[in-house]
Amino acid sequence: MNKNTAILKWLLLIGALYFLAVAIAHMLGTKVPLLFVYFDVPSYGYQDKIISFLSFGWSAFLFAASLDPVKNRDAVKAILIAGIGAIFGLNVINSSTDFHALSPDINSSVFQIETLGLSAYVAALIFFYFLSTRQDTNP
Numbered sequence: 001m002n003k004n005t006a007i008l009k010w011l012l013l014i015g016a017l018y019f020l021a022v023a024i025a026h027m028l029g030t031k032v033p034l035l036f037v038y039f040d041v042p043s044y045g046y047q048d049k050i051i052s053f054l055s056f057g058w059s060a061f062l063f064a065a066s067l068d069p070v071k072n073r074d075a076v077k078a079i080l081i082a083g084i085g086a087i088f089g090l091n092v093i094n095s096s097t098d099f100h101a102l103s104p105d106i107n108s109s110v111f112q113i114e115t116l117g118l119s120a121y122v123a124a125l126i127f128f129y130f131l132s133t134r135q136d137t138n139p
Contacts, residue, residue, distance in 0.1 A: 012066035
């Protein structure tokens with residue numbers, strides 16, 4: 001396995017662990033910044049549980065792709081496309097929601113920073129996906 005593929009593998013595994021932590025935090029209703037993007041926005045338990053099992057799904061897909069990113073290229077591509085979609089969705093929420101109407105104490109700039117962090121993660125996945133693809137096809 002070349003260096004870029006190994007980095008991609010580790011990034012996918014780190015993502016799997018992160019989304020597993022998100023799933024656990026949401027299932028327990030423990031509003032931890034970074035594990036809850038909208039940690040200081042009021043939510044209902046059922047919403048947190050929906051996010052929990054969807055995050056668990058992300059974790060499972062990332063873990064499966066991390067086992068062998070070369071053999072699982074289609075899964076990695078799907079993860080990249082879904083990641084871009086998630087970033088787009090978070091940006092729509094961040095720019096179109098009046099968070100102060102929910103609570104005047106909400107600092108929505110933190111949500112932008114968290115979305116930027118997810119964007120950096122997805123960008124790293126894309127970068128190492130393409131580098132690993134180039135190295136795997138050119139010995």
